[in-house]
Amino acid sequence: MxxxxxxxxxxxxxxxxxxVLKADLAENSAVRGCMVIKPYGYAIWEKMRDALDAMFKDTGHVNAYFPLFIPKSFFSKEADHVEGFAKECAVVTHYRLRNKADGKGIEVDPDAKLEEELIVRPTSETIIWNTYKNWIQSYRDLPILINQWANVVRWEMRTRLFLRTAEFLWQEGHTAHATQQEAIDETVQMINVYAEFAEKFMAMPVIKGHKTENERFAGALDTYTIEAMMQDGKALQSGTSHFLGQNFAKAFDVKFTSKEGNLEYVWASSWGVSTRLIGALIMAHSDDNGLVLPPKLAPHQVVIVPxxxxxxxxDLMREAGNKLKTELKNAGISVLFDDRDTHKPGWKFAEYELKGFPIRLALGARDLENGTIELARRDTLEKKTYPMDNIVRVVKDLLDEIQNNIYQKALNFRNQKTYHADTWEEFVDIIENKGGFVYAHWDGTNETEDLIKEKTKATIRCIPVDNPIEDGKCILSGKPSKQRVLFARAY
RNA sequence: CGGGGUAUAGCGCAGUUGGUAGCGUGCCACGUUCGGGACGUGGAGGUCGGGCGUUCGAGUCGCCCUACCCCGACCA
Known part of the structure; x- marks a missing residue:
């Protein structure tokens, strides 16, 4: 090979x-920090989007769309929120270009300065809550359960394809509720949706938990996260769900009259996942031969190579291949029949392996004679010849098996790279030399968290939900602690 | 924004003391091939990132830009 x-x-x-480049998922663009998502990469995003969208609809949400631009003044209304995003906002200041006086090119027309500058949304809480203000008067207007699929811009200093780009695609849910409990329930429900998506579709085990105050979303009272382990042992935050309390309602003066006739501020949640998930997918499963995609998100589950x-x-192979393709399709399997005469079989084998097609079927003259077909599975690289008459059943079962297998593989890997540390020396040794997740006691202060980060580059990924209560001592300060938190170096 | 590096064919690279640009791969044509990225023959493809300077002569030397990459500070 x-x-x-x-x-x-x-x-x-x-x-x-x-x-990312060789599997043809994405490439860097002419614009600094912005990527071009190529058709194969976008096809994966579409599979993710469709699955998530169905899950959102199943939990009662609807889609809508809010503007790309946000008036600057909206941003100053929620103090923590401003602070969190101010440093990475792109700003529109003018609305017109003109030809240069010397005739060489164009320039911004200084006469076309915007009265109020516009922020390119880094997230949409402000514009949405400004809008919700007009939609909400009574408890009867609640809840509002809206999601939007959109692009956002965060002016990052260092970017990496899918993992961190200046512009990225995502979905952001923004909900409004009459009670605190309802908003909290929503926040929890959506982190559960993300965890289920990660595990069932991406075949990627995740740890659900709360972010510490340091790592919390700017403007949230509580942030839930799902954290996944990549094959280098680093953590990747893969989705977040925020309980926003009444912060945005207060900032945008969104009140409603309750059943009891009281005027109250609305309770809020927001939640999102992004194209970063594609980066997570790649780093969770792929190997030195290329991508390994879970059947549930692979743009094509099966490729047939004649x-x-x-x-x-x-002509014979095309006939047989098309027939097989139809049979598989009728069984609900997505198939690519690559009957191009412009590429050799060996080239195609290498290509589809690199692109992570879960199953490859090779159909040759020998097979037609014997009524057989050669099947290669991507996750284990095993090749086996099967009788043709039963192949649809075999493929269907195998797709399930592959989905389970790569999940199990990722889970085993994570278990193997998850440690408990009780002393500082132990902790540092694991972070520096072994990599992976470390459960350790922490005294609960920002100062200690910062100090640990400074010394080891490890951060608290989350305080896992359903965390066992256990008396212990903070690994750094030695102060008493009631539970272990999850540490790791992260993307 | 600091520190380091790179810029030459679509992509990856070489280019000696300064003498007018080459290799691999990919691309096109034809033939032989076709069960793990085939082989042969022929062919196309370059304002050497941009500008200024030194020189009879600059991919090569000097200065100034610009872009990108890597390492840090910030982050989904």
Whole structure:
């Protein structure tokens, strides 16, 4: 087998960068920090989007769309929120260009200065709550359960394809409720939806938990997160759900009359996942031969590659291949039949392996004679010949098996790289030398958290939900602690 | 924004003391091939990132830009 990729062991981060490019998922664009998502990468996003969208609808949400631009003044209304995003906002200041006086190119027309500058949304809480103000008068107007699929811009200093780009695609849910409990329930419900999506569709185990005050969303009272472990042992925050309390309602003066006739502020939640999930998907499962995609998110679950000599055989294979494709399709399996005569079978084998197609079927003259077909599964790279008459059943079962297998593999990996540390020396040794997740006691202060980060680059990924209560001492300060929190270096 | 690096064919790179640009791969044509990225023959493809300077002559030397990459501070 030819070697096209840097191996994970050689240089994990280079492996990732090369894989994204070579698997044709995305590339850097002419715009600093912004990526072009190529058709194959976008197809994965569409699968994610469709699955998530269905889950949102099932939990009573509807889609809507709010503007890309946000008046600057909206941003100053919620203090923590401003502070969190101010440093990475793109700002529109003018609305017109003109030809330069010397005729060489164009320039911003200084006469076309906007009266109020516009922020390109880094997230939409402000514009949405400004809008909700007009929609909400009574408890009868609640709850509002809206999601939007959109792009957002955060002017990052250092970017990496999918993991951190200046512009990215995501969904953001914004809900309004009459009671605190309802808003909290919503927040919890949505982090559960994300966890279920990660585990069932992405085949990626995640740890659900609360963010610490330091890591919390700007403007939230409580942030829930799902944290996944990548194959280099680092954590990747894969989705967040925020209980916003009445912060935005107060900032935008959104009140409603309750059943009892009292005027009250509305309770809020917001929650989102982004194209970063594609980065997570890649780093959770792929290997040194290329992508490994879970069948539930692979743009095509099966590829059929015909093998033939001469036109007569080509015609036979096309006929047989199309028939097989139809049978698989009728069984609900997504299939690509690559009958291009412009590429050799060997080339196609390598290509689809690199692109992570879960199952490859190779159909040749020998098979037609014997009534067989060769099947190769991507996750284990095993090849086996099956009788043709039962192949749809075999493929269907195998797709389920692959989905389970890669989940199990990721889970085993995470378990193997998850540690408990009781002393500072132990903690540092694990973070520095082993990598992975470390459960350790923490005294609950921002100062200690910052100090640990400074010393080890490890951060508190979350305080897991259903965390066992256990008396202990903070690994750094030695102060008493009631529970362990999850530490790791993170993306 | 600091520190380091790179810029030459679509992509990856070489280019010696300064003498007018080459390799691999990919691309096109034809033929032989086709069960793990085939082979042969022929062919196309370059304002050497931009500007100014030194020189008879600059991919090569000097200065100034610009873009990108890597390492830090910030982050989904």
């Amino acid at each position: 030819g070697k096209f990729l840097t191996t994970r062991e050689e240089n994990y981060s280079q492996w990732y960068n090369e894989l 093998i033939y000599k001469g036109n007569d055989q080509y």
